[in-house]
Amino acid sequence: DTGVSQDPRHKITKRGQNVTxxxxxxxxxxxxYWYRQTLGQGPEFLTYFQNxxxxxxxxxxxxxxxxxxxxxxxxxxxxxxxxxGDSAMYLCASSLIPLRSTDxxxxxxxxxxxxx
Amino acid sequence: xxxxxxxxxxxxxxxxEDVTLDCVYETRDTTYYLFWYKQPPSGELVFLIRRxxxxxxxxxxxxxxxxxxxxxxxxxxTITASQVVDSAVYFCALSGGGGYQKVTFGTxxxxxxxx
Numbered sequence: 001d002t003g004v005s006q007d008p009r010h011k012i013t014k015r016g017q018n019v020t021x022x023x024x025x026x027x028x029x030x031x032x033y034w035y036r037q038t039l040g041q042g043p044e045f046l047t048y049f050q051n052x053x054x055x056x057x058x059x060x061x062x063x064x065x066x067x068x069x070x071x072x073x074x075x076x077x078x079x080x081x082x083x084x085g086d087s088a089m090y091l092c093a094s095s096l097i098p099l100r101s102t103d104x105x106x107x108x109x110x111x112x113x114x115x116x
Numbered sequence: 117x118x119x120x121x122x123x124x125x126x127x128x129x130x131x132x133e134d135v136t137l138d139c140v141y142e143t144r145d146t147t148y149y150l151f152w153y154k155q156p157p158s159g160e161l162v163f164l165i166r167r168x169x170x171x172x173x174x175x176x177x178x179x180x181x182x183x184x185x186x187x188x189x190x191x192x193x194t195i196t197a198s199q200v201v202d203s204a205v206y207f208c209a210l211s212g213g214g215g216y217q218k219v220t221f222g223t224x225x226x227x228x229x230x231x
Contacts, residue, residue: 040223040224041223041224042120042207042209042221042222042223042224043161043207043221044221045218045219045220048218056218089159091161093161104151104163104166105163105219106163107153107160107161107162107163108160109158109159109160110159110160112159
């Protein structure tokens, strides 16, 4: 399977703990995105990378959140000092810069975070 | 600012019925793209279609069809002869044109197909 993969699929943690999620994009896709989805809502944009450069961050991404894509391949999203409000599905997507037009983002299965 | 409205929160239909999912969007961009994604219970968003603002031709793919009308800022999705496997949450989304643009999603419509 050559789709976007995410690990872990589920994470339960206690408030105040740090968590880290991993995303492996589709091979050769140079753009990678992180979204957060809460129950009954559509995905909300968090941040985006083009190769290893983080080019945009949403205001939703507080100082406790950090994302990296060190070699332009996989990416990690870390949440420090987790809060109950961080409980959500964290989705990763990747896309390939097209010659023209906008890109189409392909999503992974998500990591469901529960903060107790 | 961009906005996508999916007024139908939940829809239930009996198998083999046709169903239309509504999507209304707002944007000030003259070039933009519209998308539909399917999210089954497993959680993964599955890309269904992308349409650019210059192409108002309707599209049909098997039992799926899409009706794009710029005059009413709508991009509706119809499933013909629905099946139980169509049960999922469907999201309409919008992005600006010209390279990378943030994608704005609607709140989704949960479709339940009853056997």
